[in-house]
Amino acid sequence: NALLEVREIGKRYGNVVALREVSTVVKAGEVTCVLGDNGAGKSTLIKILAGVHQHDEGEFLVEGAPVRFASPREALDRGIATVYQDLAVVPLMSVWRNFFLGSEPTVGFGPFRALDRRKGRELTKKALADLGIDLRDVEQPVGTLSGGERQCVAIARAIHFGAKVLILDEPTAALGVKQAGVVLKYVAQARDRGLGVVLITHNPHHAYPVADRFLLLKRGTALGSYEKAEIELPE
Ligand code: ADP
Ligand code: ADP
Numbered sequence: 001n002a003l004l005e006v007r008e009i010g011k012r013y014g015n016v017v018a019l020r021e022v023s024t025v026v027k028a029g030e031v032t033c034v035l036g037d038n039g040a041g042k043s044t045l046i047k048i049l050a051g052v053h054q055h056d057e058g059e060f061l062v063e064g065a066p067v068r069f070a071s072p073r074e075a076l077d078r079g080i081a082t083v084y085q086d087l088a089v090v091p092l093m094s095v096w097r098n099f100f101l102g103s104e105p106t107v108g109f110g111p112f113r114a115l116d117r118r119k120g121r122e123l124t125k126k127a128l129a130d131l132g133i134d135l136r137d138v139e140q141p142v143g144t145l146s147g148g149e150r151q152c153v154a155i156a157r158a159i160h161f162g163a164k165v166l167i168l169d170e171p172t173a174a175l176g177v178k179q180a181g182v183v184l185k186y187v188a189q190a191r192d193r194g195l196g197v198v199l200i201t202h203n204p205h206h207a208y209p210v211a212d213r214f215l216l217l218k219r220g221t222a223l224g225s226y227e228k229a230e231i232e233l234p235e
Helices: 042-049 072-077 095-100 117-130 147-160 177-192
Strands: 002-013 016-027 031-035 057-062 080-083 165-169 196-201 213-218 221-227
Touching: 002 042, 002 196, 016 031, 016 042, 016 057, 016 196, 016 213, 031 042, 031 177, 042 080, 042 165, 042 196, 072 080, 080 147, 095 117, 095 147, 117 147, 147 165, 147 177, 165 177, 177 196
Parallel strands: 016 221, 031 196, 031 213, 080 165, 165 196
Antiparallel strands: 002 016, 002 057, 213 221
């Protein structure tokens, strides 16, 4: 019942070994937390899962079948949504237009023509309200939102468009404790709705309350993949 699984995957950039024999699973309704310092291979792992890069060794399975994505679009079409740290949203564009960017209603009609403003605003507000996200003005540019609000909108977007897997790259890195808590609340909601979540972080304390499984990476090598019950964080 794993949504995603990697089995002893390896990845090189020229002579640099970025990942070596790394294995883990991502299950529906669970959060897999990927921990490691700079250079550990966290970004490389999510880039493979998200179709940006391909693995050189091992196996990558989606719902039990081996895959090799040729592009991020292919990963997205399989229900794998990735929220990058810098967020792939256009800062000057309104919240609701960002919400629909790249989604079905706009395909084939030029960027925005297919969805009218009133409907776009309503759908966006509803999708946010469904998660309990209180954002009064969806006409404001995304750039005016706080970092935490942007993460919340991106999470709501993935849920709204039916993602099966949500990959979050350091969602709390730039946030204070309070904002990080709010973002993690929505991560927990995604999990409770049955999504499999991959949470990349170098701060285990932020992630611990929502995590079900930990993958510890150090210089490209997995130090281990643990269920939460096997791990205890030092104070
Ligand atoms: P992390 O996200 O944990 O900081 P990365 O996956 O970015 O780790 O990097 C893992 C290793 O691979 C590092 O040694 C990094 O310098 C190297 N690396 C990452 N991307 C590239 C690239 N495009 N070309 C060459 N080396 C890379
Ligand atoms: P992150 O903190 O998200 O891992 P980095 O600053 O490590 O970002 O890397 C930014 C970009 O540069 C990434 O796309 C990564 O793959 C690439 N990169 C990282 N290390 C190297 C490297 N040694 N040589 C070439 N590209 C690299």
